[in-house]
Amino acid sequence: MLTKSLAAAAIRAASRVPARRWCVLFLFCVTLGIASAPSDALAQSYRFGSVSVTGNERVSTGTVLSYAGIGRGQTVSAAELNDAYQRILASGLFESVDLEPRGGTLVINVVEFPTVNRVSFEGNRRLKDEDLVALVQSRPRYVFSPSKAEADAQLIAEAYSQTGRITARVTPRIIRLSQNRVDLVFEIFEGGNTEIERVSFVGNKVYSDSRLRRVVDSKQAGLLRQLIRKDTYNDERLQADQRILTDFYFSRGYVDFRITSVNAELARERDGYFVTFNVQEGQQFKFGQITTTSEIPEADAAEFQAALRIRPGVVYSPVLVENSIARMERLAIKKGINFLRVEPRITRDERNLALDVDFVLTRGPRIFVERIDIEGNTTTLDRVIRRQFKVVEGDPFNPREIRESAERIRALGYFGSADVNAREGSRPDQVVVDVNVDETTTGSLSLGGTYSTASGFGLAASFRENNFLGRGQQLNFSISGADSDKNYGLSFAEPAFLGRDVKFDFVLGYRETDNNFAAYDTETINAGFGLTFPIAERSTLNVNYGIKQTDITPSGALGGVISAEATEGAVLASWLGYEYSFDSRLTGLNPNAGVLLSFGQDFAGVGGSAKYILTKAEAIAQTKILNEEVTLRATFQGGAINPIDNFSTRVTDRFLIRNSSMRGFEPDGLGPREIDVATNGASVNDALGGKYFATAQFEAEFPLGLPAEYGLSGGLFYDVGTVWGLDGASNVAAGNVIVNDGPDLRHVVGISIFWDTPVGPLRFNWSHALRKETFDKEQKFDLTISTDF
Incomplete structure (x- = not known):
């Protein structure tokens, strides 16, 4: 009432003042009204004898009231009513919310979000539906959430971006159905591949751009861009390229090599990347003095020095150092010296560009392998993975050997990923080695054609399984037929025969030739088996038995020599053999x-x-x-x-x-x-x-x-x-x-x-x-x- 009286007085006063003062008085009245309005709104309060909820079908009334937080008979302000509105809306359960005071009753009107009946994808060809279903969070029979649908669309777009399609667009759409249900459809425009137009290097002097391009996995788009997928831009591949490039230089003695930056610039048309590696090569170092120092009385430094293969003047490589350490540790195990550790201490000789390496034999901590736990192998037997370890439960723990075992597991090719980690066991001097693998496909069926100037065109089919029955065995069956040469072959290999480092092979074959270069045809049936085992670090020996039957059939005018040989009919040969191999x-x-x-x-x-x-x-x-x-x-x-x-x-x-x-x-x-x-x-x-x-x-x-x-x-x-x-x-x-x-x-x-x-x-x-x-x-x-x- 005070405010209204002041306003009336101001109006009466305005009628008695000159016109030039009217504006001043008008502004005064407006300011007075604005200043007084919030006080009235904030001062307004409500007390409701009852609270009712309308429009809810799936969500219970109690759930809505719990979000509102307004009790019966409770005095609330307008601000508290607004807070209740925000809490109900933030629950994500309702499409719209309305709070309406009706005397002593507060009526909460809600419109529930619909239920997702089905999630589907349209326009996707590069990524399959099952891959996208596993990616999105929206699910059938769950409440539809616009924010979640937008987030899912972003996840799909990022997945396409990882495949090089950064122009992909994903739009979520809903199709309303009866009973407050919707079909959620993601409309996908895949766009084209964003290729790498150029891979260049800055700062390289020793190796040319063309040589380094052959090192990295990322390739430039070329004539075969429709078939070669490594020319598609991929962040993960670019990260791997940096590691590959660093290893390339390190293995060639450039120990100061650094990648200062990697720039990937997108073309203005957004259809290609220009990738630049900025590198610092440094100088190439070679091995200098190679010495061995023993801090363990039972380890003779001279004996371990004699086991080394690297010599001064050889280009430095971390791989050679690792191999030398592994060789020394194997010698220690052979001599019964447990817990021996080899620490390479490297000294730089800047003047001669050499690295002096002193292999120090020290005593490592007394830690034992408590057990090896293997998980994730649904097909591959445990023993296939365990035989990649040179240690068993109870052996001294050697971190280097565990890392090498992990590499051997990955090299099998049976798993999409393989993680090997060591953690503390039941006691501080015990460790548990955890092996977590993810199985992948190991079999392949191929159909194709062959061509050679000798045999002409032909068809070829083969089936290969590298992990037969999960036992790590290889099984291969092949058929090839050309104009003048037909081959059928079956082979089987057990890489760990009787659980030892011995490979067992069995082969069975049939060959029929319709010789275009001679007036006779041949037919050969053969079978054989063999054992291959290592006899040194780089040498293997194979012992085998084979049997073969050959037959010669004339197909034209023959001379006396082969005619006489053909009359002998089928000849059987049976032999024992061996083969020695050395590979450096x-x-x-x-x-x-x-x-x-x-x-x-x-x-x-x-x-x-x-x-x-x-x-x-x-x-x-x-x-x-x-x-x-x-x-x-x-x-x-x-x-x-x-x-x-x-x-x-x-x-x-x-x-x-x-x-x-x-x-x-x-x-x-x-x-x-x-x-x-x-x-x-x-x-x-x-x-x-x-x-x-x-x-x-x-x-x-x-x-x-x-x-x-x-x-x-x-x-x-x-x-x-x-x-x-x-x-x-x-x-x-x-x-x-x-x-x-x-x-x-x-x-x-x-x-x-x-x-x-x-x-x-x-x-x-x-x-x-x-x-x-x-x-x-x-x-x-x-x-x-x-x-x-």
């Missing part, structure tokens, strides 16, 4: 070089009619030069078959040089031949093979200056070799003659194009024979599947 590619001192050596013999005559000694040897050496831009490779092969007890070898026993041993000639295109002199080989021209062969291949592979993502590189090669030697010429038909039975060398040069395609690495060879014999059959072009050394 993974454990050698030089990461850019390696050697693979093998030597084996088969002694036939353990049953069957064939009696001979078959000897084969192979040596492959590879190195990289010019900052690893150029790869040099040399391959030497040789073999001999020596008959026993007057056994006469057949063409199926003797050596017929193929393209893998020497390029530039057709299969069976060089070596001893029987020809019809009268027709100059027109009617009879049989490749007889030889008892001996020797080849040497030298090649260089180098970049062509094209973007690395094209997968194209070039090569040059030089091959030299021969095959010679026969049991005799007594079966030569009249008028025919055997030619080229001596060890005359053939020389071939050529160029190659390597193409790393998504369907496999292809190799195109163009060759020219510098020296050949008259009746050799040259092949100037060849297409093969490239193999890595």
Whole structure:
């Protein structure tokens, strides 16, 4: 009332004042009214004798009242009523809320959110429905929440962003149904891949951009952008690339290498990224003085020093240091020295760019392995995982050995992820090793085609299981059929035979040839098994037994030699054999070089009619030069078959040089031949093979200056070799003659194009024979599947 009286007085006064003062008086009245209004609102209070709730169907009245917090007969202000409104609305249960005082009754009107009847996705092709269902939080039969639906849409968009589709848009829609239900539909516009347009490096001087691009997993978009998915931008892959790049430099002695920053700039059109690695290479260090110091009386430093393989002058690599530590610890276990730890103490020699390493033998804490717990392996048996550990319950705990075991578990390829951690056990001197794995698919079924210049086109199908019945065994069945060569094979391998570090192999095969290069066909059935076990760090020995039956069927005009051999019918050979292998590619001192050596013999005559000694040897050496831009490779092969007890070898026993041993000639295109002199080989021209062969291949592979993502590189090669030697010429038909039975060398040069395609690495060879014999059959072009050394 006081306020109203003041306002009336002001109006009366205004009628008696000049007009120029009217504005001043008007502003005074307005200000007075505004100042007094909040006081009235704040002062207003309510007391309700009852509170009722309307519109609720699923949510009980008591639940609504509990959110409101207003009791019967309680005096509340307008501000407290607003707080009650906010609490009910914030519960997320209601689409709208209205508080209406009606005398002594407070009426709370609510409209419930509908129930989600179904969650569906439209427009998705790259990500499957089941993947998206596992991603979103909205679920059928739960209350629909707009905020949750928006959050789900953001999660889906982020999932597409991880696949390189940063332009993907996701819009949640609802379709209203009866009984206050809705269908929640996520409308998805996937957009296109956001590719990496360029990967570049700043600060690199030793290694070129093209070399470093071959190191990282992220690739630039190229001609095969529809097939190569590594050119899609991915944050996780970029993080992994930084680790890969660092390991690459560290393993080559650049211990000061740093990645100062990685910039990923999005193009203005938002259709591509420009990725730049800013690096500091530093200087390359080599090993300096290598010493061993023992702080344990029973550990002889000189004996442990002798176990080392690294020497001064070798390029420094952390991997070599780790291998040396592992070698020393294995020696300690062999000598019965428990808890020995090897601590490498490194001293920098800046002047000579060398790192002096002192391996200090110390006594580690007395901690034992209490137990090994394995979880997550729904298919793989526990013993398959346990045999990757060199320690068992009760053994001294060695953190390095646990890390190596974790790497061996991951290398099996049976698990999508494998985490190995150690935690304190029941006592401070006990640890429990926890192994958590996530199973993944280990089997594959492939269907495809094959092509070679020797066999033509063909179909191929294979089934492979790398973890058969969860036992870690490999099972492989394959069928391939080409115009002139049909193969059927079954193989089985147990990598831990009788629970030991021994591999057991079994093979069964059938081959049928319709030879396009000779006037006879062959049929071969073979079976065999073997055991392979390590005899040194880099060496293995395989002992095996095999049995083979071969049959020769004429398919045209044959000379006297093979005709006589074909009349013998099926010949059975049964043998015992061995093969020794030495491989320094993974454990050698030089990461850019390696050697693979093998030597084996088969002694036939353990049953069957064939009696001979078959000897084969192979040596492959590879190195990289010019900052690893150029790869040099040399391959030497040789073999001999020596008959026993007057056994006469057949063409199926003797050596017929193929393209893998020497390029530039057709299969069976060089070596001893029987020809019809009268027709100059027109009617009879049989490749007889030889008892001996020797080849040497030298090649260089180098970049062509094209973007690395094209997968194209070039090569040059030089091959030299021969095959010679026969049991005799007594079966030569009249008028025919055997030619080229001596060890005359053939020389071939050529160029190659390597193409790393998504369907496999292809190799195109163009060759020219510098020296050949008259009746050799040259092949100037060849297409093969490239193999890595």
